Amino acid sequence: MSDIRPDLRRPLGDYGIDGDFRVIPPRGHAVILALIGIALVTLTIRNAVTGAVTAAVVFGSFALAFALFVGSYLRASRVGKFEVWARVLGGLRLRGDEHVLDLGCGRGALLVSAAKLLPHGRAVGLDLWRADQSGNSPDATRRNAELEGVADRVDVETGDMRRLAFVDASFDLVISNLAVHxxxxxxxxxxxxxxxxxxxxxxxxxxxxxxxxxxxxxGRLEELGMTDVERRSLGWRMWLGAPFFPTRLVTATKPI
Structure with a gap:
């Protein structure tokens, strides 16, 4: 088997924006964020011009914090998750013939990344296709698999992660990103x-x-007798809103 590994950090597909869009669609979110940003900048400039230095500093600080929040969120959603999961998946040292299940696969960011490492394996993505990601649908996921050249090793299914329609011991690896919550x-x-x-x-x-x-x-994995149970931060690349919303990774192994 070749030691050459695909670069998972540079996706070819369109994986949307992570977020809850059940009530307000993505464009509505964008308009609201833009209006908030404009208001904060306007208040900062107005107070600075009128000599209200303290107020200008306060509103300027809010504007900067807001910009950092939005910027880190967008970066994590569009870029950071690919960088982080490339490292996580690479650290698993997959043989390439495994069967992998992605719980809450969305438009396939993690699913397709895993599939790229499975030239002789299979990756199954499961989702209920709710609007917790922009443009979330099975067709969008299949299109991304085609664009990335892994459609022949990817299956996309509709299902509930609380009641999986798979027999016991079906997969070598189960993965999930920002879905179980x-x-x-x-x-x-x-x-x-x-x-x-x-x-x-x-x-x-x-x-x-x-x-x-x-x-x-x-805690539940330890109760179930899993071994090598660990929990760690995925770092600044997965801050969905500066350090206020860090993503953490839980890993474990099923005993033989």
Missing amino acids: NVPSREGRQAAIDEAVRVLRPGGRLAIGDLLHTNRYR
Whole structure:
């Protein structure tokens, strides 16, 4: 097998913006953010011109913090997640013949990245296709797989991560990025973790990146007897809004 690995940091597809767009569509979010930014800059300039230095400093600080928040969010969603997961997937040292399941695959950013490392394997993406990502749909995911040249090794399915329609020990690796926290109840999130462990083969591995509840994921995996359970920050590249919303990774291995 060749030692040459694809560069996962430079995707060819269109993977949208991560976020909750069930109530307000992406363009509405963009308009609201633009109006807030304009208002803060306007207030900063107006107070500076009129000699209200303290107010100008306050509004200027808010404007800068807001710009950093929006900038880090967009960078993480469009660029950072590819950089981070390239490192995570590379660290798994996949053989290339594994079967991989991506829970809450969205438009396929993580799914397609994994598929690029599976010339003799298979990657399955599962989602309910809610509007928690712009343009989220099975067709968008399949188009991205085609653009990236991995459509022949990718399957896209509609399903609930709390009730997986796969037999026990079906996958060598289960992955997920910013998806499990969307399950509304604690019991539901625990069921998703239980299902992920159930469909793993002995010796199989799990890697879940999320904004919330990662301590509980780790605790549940330890209760289920998983080994090498670890939780760590994915760093500034996955800050969805400066350091206020860091993404953490939980990894574990199923005992043989």
